[in-house]
Amino acid sequence: MAHGTAYVCQGPHANESPFSRLFRREDPLYHSHAVSLLAGAQGPMSPPVAMAAAKPAMPAGFTFFGQFVDHDLTEFRTVRDMRALPMNPELGARQRVAPEPDVTATNGRTGQFDLDSVYGLLGHVEPALFNARGLFRLSVARRSVGNTTAARDIRRSTAFRDGRMIADPRNDENKLIVQLHILFMRLHNLVHRAKPGVHPAGSPAFAASCETVKEAYRRIVLTDYLPRLVAQSEIAPVVAALNDGHAFYTDMDRSVRAANACPAGAAPMPVEFAQAAFRLGHSQLRDGYQLNAAHGRPLFQAGGGDLRGREPIADETDVDWALFFGAAAQAAEPLDATLPAATFRLPPPAVDAPPVSLAERNIRRGADFGVCCGQTAAVALKARYPHIADPMTPTELGIGAEILGIDPSLATQTPLWFYILREAEVRHPGGTQLGEVGGLIVAETILGALHVGGVDVTPALGAAPDDTIPAAPSPATVSSMTGLLRLLGEI
Numbered sequence: 001m002a003h004g005t006a007y008v009c010q011g012p013h014a015n016e017s018p019f020s021r022l023f024r025r026e027d028p029l030y031h032s033h034a035v036s037l038l039a040g041a042q043g044p045m046s047p048p049v050a051m052a053a054a055k056p057a058m059p060a061g062f063t064f065f066g067q068f069v070d071h072d073l074t075e076f077r078t079v080r081d082m083r084a085l086p087m088n089p090e091l092g093a094r095q096r097v098a099p100e101p102d103v104t105a106t107n108g109r110t111g112q113f114d115l116d117s118v119y120g121l122l123g124h125v126e127p128a129l130f131n132a133r134g135l136f137r138l139s140v141a142r143r144s145v146g147n148t149t150a151a152r153d154i155r156r157s158t159a160f161r162d163g164r165m166i167a168d169p170r171n172d173e174n175k176l177i178v179q180l181h182i183l184f185m186r187l188h189n190l191v192h193r194a195k196p197g198v199h200p201a202g203s204p205a206f207a208a209s210c211e212t213v214k215e216a217y218r219r220i221v222l223t224d225y226l227p228r229l230v231a232q233s234e235i236a237p238v239v240a241a242l243n244d245g246h247a248f249y250t251d252m253d254r255s256v257r258a259a260n261a262c263p264a265g266a267a268p269m270p271v272e273f274a275q276a277a278f279r280l281g282h283s284q285l286r287d288g289y290q291l292n293a294a295h296g297r298p299l300f301q302a303g304g305g306d307l308r309g310r311e312p313i314a315d316e317t318d319v320d321w322a323l324f325f326g327a328a329a330q331a332a333e334p335l336d337a338t339l340p341a342a343t344f345r346l347p348p349p350a351v352d353a354p355p356v357s358l359a360e361r362n363i364r365r366g367a368d369f370g371v372c373c374g375q376t377a378a379v380a381l382k383a384r385y386p387h388i389a390d391p392m393t394p395t396e397l398g399i400g401a402e403i404l405g406i407d408p409s410l411a412t413q414t415p416l417w418f419y420i421l422r423e424a425e426v427r428h429p430g431g432t433q434l435g436e437v438g439g440l441i442v443a444e445t446i447l448g449a450l451h452v453g454g455v456d457v458t459p460a461l462g463a464a465p466d467d468t469i470p471a472a473p474s475p476a477t478v479s480s481m482t483g484l485l486r487l488l489g490e491i
């Protein structure tokens with residue numbers, strides 16, 4: 001979709017998706033110049049020069065925890081032979097090829113909360129990530145943590161394909177997410193090391209250790225992360241709909257399984273979530289972060305020296321997690337329809353082709369995948385969840401007369417990603433949570449994926465964000481990021 005084309009037009013494969021759908025597919029034909037104005041550096045998504053009084057916002061670490069969750073649930077992947085497991089790209093070949101008759105598009109993750117981005121692709125443990133005792137192989141570089149030391153990086157060596165050993169290379173795309181990834185590797189090692197004897201990867205005791213880690217992760221998602229994003233007014237009806245078998249996610253799951261289109265051990269993933277709603281974290285990004293007491297880094301900076309990953313963690317990029325989780329953490333930006341200035345001109349190699357605006361890339365990606373507009377989602381959701389309001393008005397959307405003069409359809413067929421962010425800004429006064437449409441889509445997907453995986457989702461009912469630091473957490477009781485960090489001696 002080059003800038004020179006008059007409309008965002010789709011080719012023959014553009015609306016084919018490895019993901020499923022909560023709502024009907026739509027093929028929007030937005031005017032390309034209007035999209036560029038809407039999502040460009042001088043458009044309505046650019047942060048204002050004079051900022052209004054700051055809305056309350058969640059701790060900054062949850063921006064990256066959301067990215068971690070996304071990588072656990074979704075990855076667009078093409079494979080030539082679906083009978084063969086796509087291999088770990090560090091240890092085998094990942095195929096990224098143009099659509100061909102014998103090439104299948106698939107979700108490269110199971111769509112369930114099983115940490116396959118940590119343990120191995122599609123739920124298959126990758127033995128090479130572990131030593132003979134079933135412990136993750138981490139960097140020999142150490143740092144002080146309380147009265148002990150801890151590894152501060154993944155293994156990086158030219159002996160590995162791509163120079164690093166990690167199940168999902170996307171979890172090394174910035175300095176924060178790779179260190180968040182390492183926290184769960186360390187949790188596994190703590191749990192597994194406590195077991196007497198030697199239990200290599202694949203043994204029953206190893207599988208039990210993995211499940212303990214996954215259960216802690218799911219509790220964090222259910223009771224510490226989801227309630228920060230989604231109000232109880234959306235969580236409660238979704239829990240009821242899932243238990244009654246009448247949720248959109250339930251309908252999608254039945255349809256996919258009836259068509260035998262979902263592999264065993266996997267769950268369907270809505271395109272509305274993967275390619276629109278759950279890109280909400282881009283709004284929460286800051287232009288830069290304080291990483292520890294002595295050092296900070298910009299999000300993006302031409303020439304490097306920023307938060308981009310793929311290089312060893314050093315003293316100046318070693319994260320002090322108290323600055324990201326807990327009551328004293330720096331704040332994420334509020335959920336609204338603005339992005340930080342750094343994201344409107346992504347430097348190479350972060351992007352290798354236009355557009356360079358992250359916002360524009362998101363809108364165009366949604367169009368490519370045939371994601372329905374915000375109004376279609378709102379009408380469909382209201383039919384099943386009558387408590388929600390009518391679709392947003394053109395005035396509430398705030399797109400602007402110049403842009404609508406070029407493409408009036410943006411006010412009535414608004415890209416779902418933009419609609420959800422604007423809804424959070426206009427219709428949710430707190431600034432930390434999604435509005436009704438965005439909240440229901442996120443709750444349906446996260447709770448739906450857990451529900452079909454046999455997880456009890458009722459702990460999400462009544463759960464509220466809690467930034468206190470537990471005194472003595474254990475792997476069996478961790479249910480918050482502060483609890484995990486306390487257990488690992490990080491705060």
